[in-house]
Amino acid sequence: MLRFAIGVIRRFADLPPHTILGMPSLSPTMTTGTMVKWLKKEGDKVSPGDIMFEVETDKATLGYEVQDQVFVAKILAQAGSPPMPLGAPIAILVDKADRISAFKDYTSDSGAIKSSEPVKKPIQEEPKHDENVRMSPAAHHMIDEYHLDTKNIHASGPRGLILKEDVLAFIENSKSPKETQKKPEEIKTPEKKTSQDTGKNYISSIRAPRFSVTSNVNLEEAIKFVGKDNIRAFIIKAAVASCKIVPEANSKFFNEFTRYYDYVDLQVSLYEKTLKKYFLKDSQGKRIEEIKEAFQKEGTGQANFAVSFSSEGNEIATPDVSALLSVGPEFLKVVKSGEAFKSQKFATCTLNCDHRAVDGAVGANWLKTFKGFVENPTSLL
Template identity: 30%
Template sequence: MPKISSRNISLSLRCSRNGLQLTSVPRIALPITFIRAASTSRLTPLFGISNHCINRFQQIQNNNKQSYRLYSSGLPEHRMIQMPALSPTMEHGTIVKWHKAEGDEVEEGDLICEIETDKSVMAFEASEEGVLAKILAPDGTKGIKIGKPICVFVDKKEDCAAFANFKVDDAKYETTIEASRTTENYPEHVQLGFPALSPSMKTGKLVKWHKQVGDKIIEGDLLCEIETDKSVMAFESIEDGFLAKIIILEGTQNIKIGEPLCVICENKDDISAFSNYVPNKATTKVHPTVTTTVTRPPVLATAFHTSSETITSSVASSKTSIPPISLHFKSTTFTAPFRVMKSEANHAISTISIPNIRKLSTNPPNEPKYKDIPLTTMRETIAKRLSFSKQTIPHYYLTSEIKMDELLKMRTKLNADLKDQGVKVSINDFVVKACALACMNVPEVNSFFMEKEKVIRQNLTVDISVAVKTETGLITPIVHNADVKNLTEISTEIKQLAEKAHKNKLKPNEYMGGTFTVSNLGMFGSIHHFTAIINPPQSCILAVGGSERKAVPDDDGNGFKAITTMLVTMSCDHRVVDGAVGAVWLRHFKEYMEKPETMLLDSKKK
C-alpha cells in the first residue's frame, strides 16, 4: 500500500478512478489534495491581463481543481467547498444558480452551480463524488470572496441531517483585496497583500524574498517564494515600480490571506518615505442585494359590448374620469331623448352582466415609466474596460470594400466536398484565417501597447479573438495559432467555442487573451458597416459588415455586371499602428479574401 507523509503524519492511500484517496482519516483537521488530470493549454491575456498573472492562475488550476477540507469537529466527516478562483483577476463571485439541491448525490464532473465572475458566468463542476449536505450561499448571493465556503459535502446521505443548522464563521474567511491602493500621507504606491496561491489555502509561510528594498521591479518579476498548503510556489509581481517596504520577513509562518506583504512605489526617490510605513488593512465590503417590488394599481374595467343601436357618452364627476362607455339604446330608459344622467348611466352599468365586460389597459399617473436592471459583474467589467479604451486609446478607422465572388464560389465548392464530414465553412471562418495571415505579414498590427513598460510588445503567435453575443453579455473566445490552422479546423473550433459560450462552459484559456479581434455584425443581415472599440492591450479590431449585391461596369465594355461586396472597417491604436501600416495590413487582408486560394498556399506568407 503506498504511503505519503508530511510533518510526521503518515496516511495510507488507495488508487481509484478519482486519483489517490485516504483509506483511513486521522482525527485532525488536515488538507487533502485529490490528484486529477489537468489541462496544460496556454493561457494568454484578455483586456490587459498580464502573462505572468495567467501563468500563476494556470498553476493554481493545474494543481488545485477544487477546494476540499476534512474536519473532525463533532459533526460527521465532511468537506467544505470554497468559492473558487475561476479567473486570474477574480476577487469575489456571485452564485447565479444551484443545479444541485441539498440531499442530492453528486458524481465527479456533475455541474454543481453557475458562478458569475468578473468575466462571465461559468460552470463549477464537482471533482469528486459525494452528497450535497448544505448550501451555505443560496442563489443570488453576491460578493462571495475567494476561499469562502459555499457548500458542504458528505459521503453518506444519512449524514445530511446533521448539517441542517450548520453555519460557518464568516470572520475566519475575511480576506482583503490583493493589491489595495493607499494615499494616506505617502507618495503614490501599491500595497500588495499576501496572495491565495491555491483555492484551499488559508495561511502560508514566506520562504524567501528574491527582491530587496530599493530593487526595480517589472510586472512578472519573481518577488518571493511562498509555502502553501500544497507546495512552495513562486509569487510574481502584478505591478511595476520599486520595492519600497518589506512588511513580512523571511521565515514568517501562518500568514493569513490578505495580510499586507510589501509596498511598491512608482518613483525610486520615494523609497525613503516608506521606512516607517504603517500597513493599511482595510477590507472589501460586501454590498447586500436590494430587491424592489412595484405594486400596480387595479385596472379599470369600463368598455362594454355594443351594437348598431347604442348611445356613447363620456360620464365625468369632479373626482373621477370614466372613459367613454357604450349602452344599448333599446334596453335602457333615459330622462330625455338626447341627454343621459350620471345616475342613469350608473344604473345601466350595474345591470350589465360581468362576462360582457372587456378590460382595457390603462396607465395610471403613478405607475412607473421604466424599470432598473442591476448591473451584472460581467456588464460592469465590459463598461469599465470599453470606456477605458475609448477614453485612452487614440482610435482611427480604415474602411475597405472586399469583392466576395471568388470566395463565395470556393466556399460553395468546399462545403460540397466537406458535406460527408459534417463541416460547413462560413464566411467568418475565411475572415479569421485572412486576419491571421495578414497579421503575419504585418506584425505591427499583432502587437500590444505596454504603457508602464514603455514598450510595444510584438506577439510572435496570432491568437484571434472572435466576438460572441451571449445572454449574459459579450465574450471573445479565442482561436489560438489561427495562422497555422486550416479552414476546417478554424470552422470546427469556432462552432465549439460559440456553443460553449452560450452554455457558459468556456474555460479561462478559451476566452482570456487574444492578439487581434474580429467582430462580425454582418451575419445579422441588417448591418452595412460599423466601427468597433479596441480591446486593450490589443492594437486593432476588425468590424465586418454584411455582404450585398451591386452593379458595376463590366470590364469588357458590354454594360454592367452584378457583384457581391462586403465592407470591413479596422479600428487602430495610433500609438502602435500608423495609418500607412494599417493600410498595408488591409491590402493583404483584401488580397487573401479576393483570392482565397492564396490562404491555402502559404499559411505563413511573409
C-alpha cells in the first residue's frame, strides 16, 4: 500500500489499484495551497527522496518529498491553478508502471472522488501569553502547557527570543510556584551515542517527512567583500549566523523530543568529482581565516547543522541533522543595476528540513535571514 500524508486508496471496478493524492499540509497554519510547478510529469517514476512538485503556502514555496517509489499516472491539478483546500485531489499515483495507461482518459468527474472540502481546523483557545512575544517552539509548548506568564520570564535568546532554558530557569527560581508551574521532567540527550543509537537516528531521519525551501542568492557583493577564494567560508559564516538568529532551525529530532542548540557544530560536504567532508566544532564566532583552515583536514563529527557545496548541483545528504543547506554551482544572471543591466553571479541555495523538528515558516525565515547576510555582507560585521 502506498503511504502519503493525505491520500486515499480507491479501487473502482474498471480501474486498477491506485492512490489519489490530496493537497498536503506543508505548514502548521496552511489551509490552502497553490500548485507552482510539477517536477515530474505523467508516466514518470518517482523514487523516495524525490521532490514531486512545489506548492505555494501561506508561508513560502515548499517542495513535496515522496517517501515511497510510485509512478505518476495522472496530474489533476495543473501548475498555476487557483488555490486548493487541503485534501483536494491533485494527482493519481500507482505502484506499477503497467497500470499508468488505465488513467489516460481519466478526469476528476469520471472517478468516484470529488474535490475535497477545506479541512476544518479545531478552534483554538486564546493564548495565555502576549502574541507579540517571541519564543522557541519548545518554550512555547512549555509556556502553554504550564500556563506561565511570559512577562516574568527573562529572554536570553537573540532579539528577545525566549528559549526553553529560560522557561526552566523561571520555574526553578520561583520560590512558591503554583501547582501548574511545577518544573517538568527534562529529557537529557546523552553526550555520546552508541553505534546502535546513531543507526536508529539515521534510519529514522532518512524516512522522516522532509521539505525544502529554495532561493537564488546573489553572490556579487559577497565576492567583492571577501574575494572569490573566500566565498565558501563566507557562506558558512552566514549560515552559522543565521542559526543564531533563527535557532529553531538549529535542532535535532530524537524519538520523543526535539533538542535545540545554542552552538553550531557544523558538517561541511564538498563535492567536486569526489566527495570530501569537513567538521567544524563550535563554528559560531569563527573568523573566515579560521573556517578556511578547517578545509585543510577532512573529518566528520556529531553535527547539529550541515552545509553542502556541489559543483554539479546535486544535494549531498546528511540525514542526522534537522536542516541541511545545499549550495549549488555559481551561474550568471542578468539583473538591472541602476539604469543598466549587468550579469551577476548567483547560486541556488536550498534548505532541506526534517518536518518533525522544523516547520515551513522556520525554514523560510532561516533562508531569508541567510540570503540577507550573503547579499548584504557588511551586516555580518
